[in-house]
Amino acid sequence: MDLGPDDEIDHGAPLAPYKQLAAILTARIKRGDWQPDRAIPSEQQLVQQYGIARATVRRAIALLVEQGVLYVVPQRGTYVRRADG
Amino acid sequence: MDLGPDDEIDHGAPLAPYKQLAAILTARIKRGDWQPDRAIPSEQQLVQQYGIARATVRRAIALLVEQGVLYVVPQRGTYVRRADG
DNA sequence: AGACATTTGTACGTATGTATT
DNA sequence: AAATACATACGTACAAATGTC
Numbered sequence: 001m002d003l004g005p006d007d008e009i010d011h012g013a014p015l016a017p018y019k020q021l022a023a024i025l026t027a028r029i030k031r032g033d034w035q036p037d038r039a040i041p042s043e044q045q046l047v048q049q050y051g052i053a054r055a056t057v058r059r060a061i062a063l064l065v066e067q068g069v070l071y072v073v074p075q076r077g078t079y080v081r082r083a084d085g
Numbered sequence: 086m087d088l089g090p091d092d093e094i095d096h097g098a099p100l101a102p103y104k105q106l107a108a109i110l111t112a113r114i115k116r117g118d119w120q121p122d123r124a125i126p127s128e129q130q131l132v133q134q135y136g137i138a139r140a141t142v143r144r145a146i147a148l149l150v151e152q153g154v155l156y157v158v159p160q161r162g163t164y165v166r167r168a169d170g
Numbered sequence: 171a172g173a174c175a176t177t178t179g180t181a182c183g184t185a186t187g188t189a190t191t
Numbered sequence: 192a193a194a195t196a197c198a199t200a201c202g203t204a205c206a207a208a209t210g211t212c
Contacts (some may be wrong), residue, residue, distance in 0.1 A: 056205040
């Protein structure tokens with residue numbers, strides 16, 4: 001891969017920022033930054049870490065939820081899905 | 086049902102506006118306001134007709150696309166799906 | 171009980187980009 | 192060139208549920 005955990009969002013790139021973030025988060029999960037059933041950083045933290053709007057963060061998360069990579073617990077956090085579901 | 090085509094969005098109701106709009110559009114389609122493979126009003130028109138934000142309209146549409154009720158043709162419009170798909 | 175911070179859910183308005191007509 | 196229409200992103204605000212003190 002070419003999207004490491006330290007990559008930044010490039011607003012000039014052809015790929016939409018929310019897709020870039022989704023790719024970055026996926027890479028970080030595969031890399032083991034966050035374990036299954038463990039929360040990833042909060043939306044607000046991702047906003048600050050990547051310098052993008054919360055709506056963009058939420059969109060990236062929604063994409064990964066669709067893909068079965070993450071699951072959200074309201075008022076609690078966003079978690080990494082276990083391999084077996 | 087109780088959500089007819091002339092219903093308005095009630096911001097005070099427990100059901101989120103985007104869900105209210107989805108229900109309204111579904112009712113209007115069932116009622117025959119728009120035929121299969123015909124475009125529903127544009128996002129901007131729905132914004133004006135129902136007095137809600139465009140993001141809310143888009144959310145309602147996304148919900149109905151998920152449910153197979155509508156399909157979107159980029160740069161063209163949003164259409165009613167035929168029963169057989 | 172109460173106060174407070176955290177986190178997600180929802181909605182608003184606005185701006186820009188891209189493609190079609 | 193202009194209007195139309197969807198795609199994406201920004202910022203802001205408040206609600207609701209949760210957890211802590």
